[in-house]
Every structure is written in C-alpha cells, then in structure tokens.
Amino acid sequence: MELLTIGAFARAARLTARALRLYDETGLLAPAAVDPDSGYRFYAPAQVARARLIAGLRRVGMPLTEIKAVASLPPAEVAAAVAAYWQAETARTETRARQVALLLSDLSRGDTTMSEITMRYATRCETGAVRDTNQDATFASADVLAVADGGGGPAGAAASAAAVGALSGSASLATLAATIDEIDRAWRGKAITTLTAIVRQGAQLALVHIGDTRAYLLRAGELSQLTHDHTWVQQQVDHGRLAATEAAAHPQRALLVRALGGGPQPVEADLALRTALPGDRYLLCSDGLSAVVGRTALHTTLTGNTDPDAAAQALLDLAFEAGAPDNIACVVADVVTA
Template sequence: MRLLTIGAFARRSGLTPKALRLYDSSGLLPPVAVDPESGYRFYDPAQLDTARLIAELRRIGMPLAEIRTVCTLDGPAAAEAVAAYWRRVTAENAVRARVAGLLLEHLSGRNTMSTTLTVRYATASEPGDVRDVNDDSVHASDHLLAVADGVRGPSGAAASAAAIAALVESGPADARLLSTLVDAVEDADRRVRAVGGDTTLTALVRNGSQLGLVHVGDTRAYLVRAGELVQLTTDHTWVQTQIDQGRLSLEGAAGHPQRALLTRALGVGASAVEADLGLRTALPGDRYLLCSDGVSAVVARPALHSALTTGDTPDDVVGALVRLVHDAGAPDNLSCVVADFVAV
C-alpha cells in the first residue's frame, strides 16, 4: 500500500493541508502515519472517501462536532443526519431573512403596511367534563395572545401560569421581536423550573402588524386567511416525530396511546428548552386561533374550519368551539384564544 503525503492527499480530497492539520489535531481525520523525525503526515488512499465527505459537509456549513457524528454513521443514518441539519439551517435562514426585513424597515423608517390594525379577541379556559382541575392558562391583550397547557400534576397550573406571566411581564415588543421572544422564553423556562412543573406554550407577540410566534409542545396556532385554514405550528410530540419519519400515519397517530407524549416542553430536561420561533405579518381580515390539545385533539379539522369561518366575532367562534368540545365529552382541559385583525 502506497501512502500519500499531505500535499497529494489534499489535492485528491479537495481539502487544504491547513484543514487536514486541523482535522488531525481535532481527531476527526488523523493520518495513518507520521514520520517521527520530520513530522510529515501520511494518509491511506482509503481515507479519501471520508475526507471528501468532510469537505462537502464543510461546504454546507456543518460544524465539526456534527461532522464527526455523521462520519460514524452508515449511509441511511448519515443521510438522515444531513437532512435534519439542512432542515434546521433552512428554518434558521428563513428566520434571519424575516429579521433582516424587519431591521431594514426599522432603519429606513418604512412600515410594511400603511393600514393601522386593531385586534379583537375572546378567550375560554375550562377544566372540561372529566377533570376537576384546570392546568391551562390563557392570555389575550393588544400585544400578546398566549395559551399554555401545564402537564398534569401538582404544579401543572402553576407552571402554565408562570410561563404566560413571563411573557406578560416582558412588556410590549419593539422592532426586536425575536430578541424579545428569546429573552422571554428563557425567563419563562426559569420560572417554570422554579415552580417544579412543566408546560407547553404557544404565543403571538405583536408589534403593529408584525407578529412574533413562539411555540413549545402541543398547544397550537392556526391562521384563517381568505377562508383557508393553516396550522402554523408543529407539535413537539413523539407521534409527530413518527409521522415525520414516515413510521406512523395521521390516522394511526390520532388514536395512538402515546399521542400526548411531549418531546419538548418548558421546564423539561437539564438544559434550556429549544422553542420554535417565527415572524409573521398580520393582514386585515386575519383570524388567529391558539388552543390547547383539549381543543385540537377533540375537534376534527373540518369542524374547526367551519367554526372559524362562520363565526362573525371572536366570541362567536370561542362559543362554538367550546360547544364542540363538550359535545365530544371534553375529556381534557380546553383552552383557546381567537383574535381578529381589523383595519381601522
């Protein structure tokens, strides 16, 4: 077997000698031999496939720690790891693009809309027909719409209340919507841990026509625009993970015994929770629904769409949703916030 010098290996792999020295020192791609006198590194041609993979992964910006993991996986598992990384990058870039747009508008003194909007809202939060205690919390104001579902237990209600209190006390948002949300979520997580519980949280923070969306868990946010119903959030649940991986159908998930098992919640785990964050622009005529799974898991999507599109006011919609949940037996706490954005 003829070994390659670092220069020859660099030319054939697409990596620079400097990069190869870095990957050697980090243990990612050590040479098979090092001359004890000269310190020259020598590589086996069989290492070229790994080196080329590293080069391609670096081109898409993958950190070395993640590359190290990918290099230990077989083909299908490595492909899934790269796909997961790229989904995360795509989502982060979309957020950066929206933040850049907001920043440009703020610095230039321009607004995305000349129309002034006001928000009209209604809420409901009840224990339901089976449970005696309501662990949910809701909030609605001109600047904040929020629903939190405390995980059942002695601190569930306190946890959901603590999460929403953190957002309320963060005050009205300015042009730094996402920064405000990041700080508020970190505060919410600390408060929830302090009361010894855990909770979901889905909220919209408003600054004019701009909305910052924060989401953790299986509470949901929906938007009705021009008659079309769109779910804005993705559940952080075990069954949703199985659906995303093609291992479970939507029909199978609906009746699965683990359908309420959360993969993310405030107050869970050794480190701070990773929340989904996003930016939206509210338009006149938009209707938003935030709700706990006591609503979304009970009311079928067609009935949900009908209630949201036929009710004249947020109060009408909330009343219709509460009736639908009770008609289905209201097996869990039920909470919802409905908000209409109206031009003034």
C-alpha cells in the same frame, strides 16, 4: 403720557422691533400712534404688559390666533387659559409620539403601507367534563395572545399561568427569547408547560411555540395549522414510522418531546415571524380542543362565526359535545384596522 419709540418699547417689552411690526400687522398689538409723515410707530408704557404676555405666549409656541383670544381675556382668566392650552398641547404631543413610534416601526421594517392595525379577541379556558383541575391558561390583549397547557404534577397549573403571565407584561419581539429562557429555567424540575403565543409589534407578529398547543390561521377562507406539535407521535410521523391517522389514536399521543421546564437542556422554541393582515383570524388552542374537534369542524366554526367571542364559544361547545375529556383553552383573535 409720553409715548415710546418702537426701539425703546421693544427694549422695555424684551421684544424685537421686527416682532412688534408683526404683532401690529396681525392685529395683536397696535401702536398707540403712528406718525403720518414718517410712518414711525409709537407705543404707550401701559402696553408693555400686553406685549410681554404676547411674547411669553409666542415663546411657548401658541399660534397667533390663540394668542389673540388669550391676550384679550380679563387678566384674572389668562392663567387658566394658558394652563388649558398646555394641557391640550401635551395631549397632542403624546398622540404624536405614539404615531411617530408607529411610523418608525413601519419604516424600520421597510413597510410602506403603514396601516395601523389592532386585534379583536376572545378567550375561553375551561376544566372540561372529566378532569378535576384546569391546568390550561390563556391570555389575550391587543399585543399578546397566548395559550399554555401545564403538566407534570399539581404545579402544572402554576407553570402554565406563569408562562402566559410572563408574556402578558411588557412582551416585545426583542425580549421574547430571553422571556422564554427565563420561564424554562424557572420551572425546570418543578413542572412543565407548553406555550403557543403571538406577540405583536405594529403589523409584525412573532409566533413562539413549544409543545402541543397549536396556532391556526384563517386567511382568505383557508385554514392553516401554523405550529408543529412537539409530541412523540408527531416525531414518529415525521420520521415515517407512524401514519398521521395512527398518531391521532395512539395511546401516547399526549407525550411531549419539548416543553418549558422539561430540561435538562435549555428548551428549543419554534419561532416564526409573520405579517398581520386585516381580515386574518388566528386561533390558538390547547389539545383539549384540537384532539377532539376535527380540522373541518374548526374551519367551519371559525368561518361561520364573525364575532371572535361567538367563535370561541362555539369551539368550546364543540369540545363539550365531544365529551371534553381534557382542559380546553382557546383564543380567537381577528386582525383589524385600528
């Protein structure tokens, strides 16, 4: 068998002489012979197939150690090994793509902590003890939390379901205003609904609010009400015409001054941008909870139940203890590190 010079072999294998020297040094492909005087490498024609395989694996980016393992397999097993390598590589790429997206999102808002966070959440949505139908709606995922309280006739239930449903899809901070506008126009003249929702992008939260559903934040042991009721009585309180205690007992306390579908003008939503901190707990609820369960009881219950599901259930139980005169919806969500 006639041996080939490194140059002739390189041409046959479509490789460079430099690559062949590297494969020799790393033990991937040893020459068939080395001239003891000149040090010239010589290859056997039968080595071309292995050299081409190594070159092909290098082109797809396989590390040298893996190439060594694949190239020493029986020829029948090589294809399956390459397929398995590519499957694993694709999964790694997808993971990296998600991490890059998170990193870019952190960088774009100047956040240097770059912690990955997520939400642990629980929801309750019940008709209560007095009403015949449930016109409240909830939705929760790691990225969207929402409660809505429909009204204005039998279509109220459909309106609240549509409002939380519109956010449940592909809600993003960029499209939030357009989504709100669409719901508002779709329901004008048909039914109205409140909406209090949080849309998360990384550690950035957008809180959007219309009506008398509420958002509360439990942070470092303190409970804050983040939303301002869009009710006629709250407006009277704001204008100094009514005391807060009178508002709570007022016969018109449920009268809304802003609601989705309320028209004729496009609705004005309150929007707040917040930062999600691990340890934060959000409560979103309808007036069926906040009107009958006082702030102190909310605070105690949220503090006393570590698990979101236990907290949501305890809040629901309190509403029932208070007679559950209205539909009750709540979402309890904890910000946690992923």
